[in-house]
Amino acid sequence: MIANYGYKDGSGDYYISIDTDKCIDCAADRACQTACPKEMFETITDDYDDEVTWVKRANCRTLAYDCTECKPAGGYTSLPCTSACTPGAIRHSW
Amino acid sequence: MNAEVKAAVAPEKKEFWRWQENTWFDESRNWRDGSIVTCGIDVGSVSSQAVLVVDGELYGYNSMRTGNNSPDSAKNALQGIMDKIGMKLEDIDYVVGTGYGRVNVPFAHKAITEIACHARGANYMGGNQVRTILDMGGQDCKAIHCDDKGKVTNFLMNDKCAAGTGRGMEVISDLMQIPIAELGPRSFEVDEEPEAVSSVCVVFAKSEALALLKAGYTKNKVIAAYCQAMAERVVSLLERIGVEEGFFITGGIAKNPGVVRRIEKLLGIKALDTKIDSQIAGALGAALFGHTLMQKQGAKKAA
Numbered sequence: 001m002i003a004n005y006g007y008k009d010g011s012g013d014y015y016i017s018i019d020t021d022k023c024i025d026c027a028a029d030r031a032c033q034t035a036c037p038k039e040m041f042e043t044i045t046d047d048y049d050d051e052v053t054w055v056k057r058a059n060c061r062t063l064a065y066d067c068t069e070c071k072p073a074g075g076y077t078s079l080p081c082t083s084a085c086t087p088g089a090i091r092h093s094w
Numbered sequence: 095m096n097a098e099v100k101a102a103v104a105p106e107k108k109e110f111w112r113w114q115e116n117t118w119f120d121e122s123r124n125w126r127d128g129s130i131v132t133c134g135i136d137v138g139s140v141s142s143q144a145v146l147v148v149d150g151e152l153y154g155y156n157s158m159r160t161g162n163n164s165p166d167s168a169k170n171a172l173q174g175i176m177d178k179i180g181m182k183l184e185d186i187d188y189v190v191g192t193g194y195g196r197v198n199v200p201f202a203h204k205a206i207t208e209i210a211c212h213a214r215g216a217n218y219m220g221g222n223q224v225r226t227i228l229d230m231g232g233q234d235c236k237a238i239h240c241d242d243k244g245k246v247t248n249f250l251m252n253d254k255c256a257a258g259t260g261r262g263m264e265v266i267s268d269l270m271q272i273p274i275a276e277l278g279p280r281s282f283e284v285d286e287e288p289e290a291v292s293s294v295c296v297v298f299a300k301s302e303a304l305a306l307l308k309a310g311y312t313k314n315k316v317i318a319a320y321c322q323a324m325a326e327r328v329v330s331l332l333e334r335i336g337v338e339e340g341f342f343i344t345g346g347i348a349k350n351p352g353v354v355r356r357i358e359k360l361l362g363i364k365a366l367d368t369k370i371d372s373q374i375a376g377a378l379g380a381a382l383f384g385h386t387l388m389q390k391q392g393a394k395k396a397a
Contacts, residue, residue, distance in 0.1 A: 002248040002249075003248075004334070008330070048210070048245065060253075
């Protein structure tokens with residue numbers, strides 16, 4: 001399942017997509033959760049009883065701001081969460 | 095001399111946005127003849143539904159406005175249908191809560207997200223050919239892909255902005271002083287299709303609608319412009335996850351042909367029809383999940 005967390009408003013689309021099929025048996029030992037400086041990711045049991053990572057509800061409406069310091073202007077050349085996710089489950093829409 | 099003084103009474107304010115609450119049950123069946131009775135309760139931000147499923151088939155439902163607290167809304171929604179059919183809470187084998195208030199349904203055995211429940215409900219209502227679901231709820235909008243069993247394969251939601259939601263339509267209904275059920279049909283009573291209102295924000299769309307009225311637009315033309323804006327808004331969400339054949343719309347706005355027909359035109363595909371109230375999709379899916387869970391437990395009542 002592709003789970004898209006985030007929002008669309010007048011300024012644009014801000015979604016983090018997580019491919020939960022790659023996430024169920026995470027080969028990276030959920031490294032995204034420690035890599036994110038804002039600690040936005042956590043493990044949940046989804047509606048189909050699979051243990052997957054999601055973006056915390058509190059961050060879903062503020063992604064544009066929460067992710068700012070990891071974007072190029074913040075000095076990162078690659079996003080910590082996508083780099084840590086070696087199975088390639090995480091993508092940003094912006 | 096008796097001077098009669100009457101207190102000035104303010105005229106009663108009509109609430110044009112109020113949509114029709116309704117209750118239905120299948121009079122051709124008796125729930126007592128069934129072996130598994132499950133219930134889905136969808137406590138949404140604007141409406142609450144209780145759906146009863148008997149042996150995996152829709153039996154009855156009650157759809158009403160959400161009150162100021164979730165537990166009471168859940169109780170009232172369920173009581174509304176139970177009273178009609180002479181059922182008590184202990185007659186229900188399993189209750190699943192969904193929607194924004196799902197964790198506050200006091201008698202629920204399990205809570206499941208509205209995304210999974212809408213997919214499951216749409217699969218029941220539209221058949222197993224349903225692949226793309228658009229749920230236009232009271233205060234959010236969801237685009238969902240599912241497989242032939244109603245299992246979610248991709249989803250996206252937008253609950254930050256009220257544009258493209260039922261609440262946005264309610265605001266326009268009140269502003270135009272036209273009952274919400276009439277907005278859709280009236281949006282087609284225009285000489286030519288206007289451009290969509292440009293604002294993507296409900297607050298600014300309201301100001302823009304007022305400006306259009308002052309500029310000489312008829313009410314119908316303003317409504318048409320707003321329906322078009324809403325359609326464009328939700329289609330942009332749908333396009334993010336892609337649209338497959340087997341398109342189905344749930345939620346209150348599915349009852350508004352002014353928005354639905356414009357979405358169909360933009361996408362170039364027709365939405366699947368159903369005779370079941372589009373607003374109950376989430377609660378229906380929840381009740382169906384309950385039925386599956388009961389079957390897995392093998393906890394059937396003695397026949």
